[in-house]
Amino acid sequence: MKNLIPKICFILGLIAVLLLLTAALGTRFGLYSYHKAFILLRISVYVGLITVVISLISLIFIRYHIVITVFGLILGLLAAGITLNNYRIAKTVPHINDITTDTSNPPLYDKIVSLRINAENKIEYGGPAVAKKQNAGYPDIKTLFFKMKEIDAFNKALKIAKASGWEIISANNNVNVGRIEAIATSFWFGFKDDILIRVTEDENGTKIDMRSKSRVGGGDFGVNAKRIRKFMKEFSS
Helix, strand or coil: CCCHHHHHHHHHHHHHHHHHHHHHHHHHCCCCCHHHHHHHHHHHHHHHHHHHHHHHHHHHHHCCCHHHHHHHHHHHHHHHHHHHHHHHHHHHCCCCCEEECCCCCCCCCCCCHHHHCCCCCCCCCCCHHHHHHHHHHCCCCCCEEECCCHHHHHHHHHHHHHHCCCEEEEEEEECCEEEEEEEEECCCCCCEEEEEEEEEEECCEEEEEEEEEECCCCCCCCHHHHHHHHHHHHHHC
């Protein structure tokens, strides 16, 4: 039994991590829906926590095959910690999936519309209810104004979009208004978020608006707001 417990710790930790990876990669490659993936994530958390408890008991009372036990402990902490941290983030941000710098006149998707036919979330903006939640949770996300020519602003925005690794769907610069539509795909789960950047000539220069919307999920774990903040920071630098 003394030999067995450290091995159990390691095996359970390994199972927890494998469940975590299976949940992510299975969704990315279309093997099952993200709803089933989230079930696997919860199981991964439970297995990870059990691993942590058994590992700690083993380290305190048994003290045998410590290296194997520590590996099991690390795997358990990794599997449980990643998912629990995401749940923690979800509790601290608004439960919305559509973020824009202009909540009264949000940029409207065009070329991306046909690519969202099977999307779980509707492409239409949620209106005042969503705007209220966003303004409360992300009061800093607003339209930005720059004293530069519209064409220069458009080219800079397009350069940043390409450097961000997004899939550029459309980049059109018409008279006084430029529009860039793109798709961002998350690394692990392969979740797709649709991005729209609107560059408009203003009497004092140019104003930049941006919208980022998830195709699935009621909430976005703050990802869309983070993306807009990062873009605006890079544009402002």
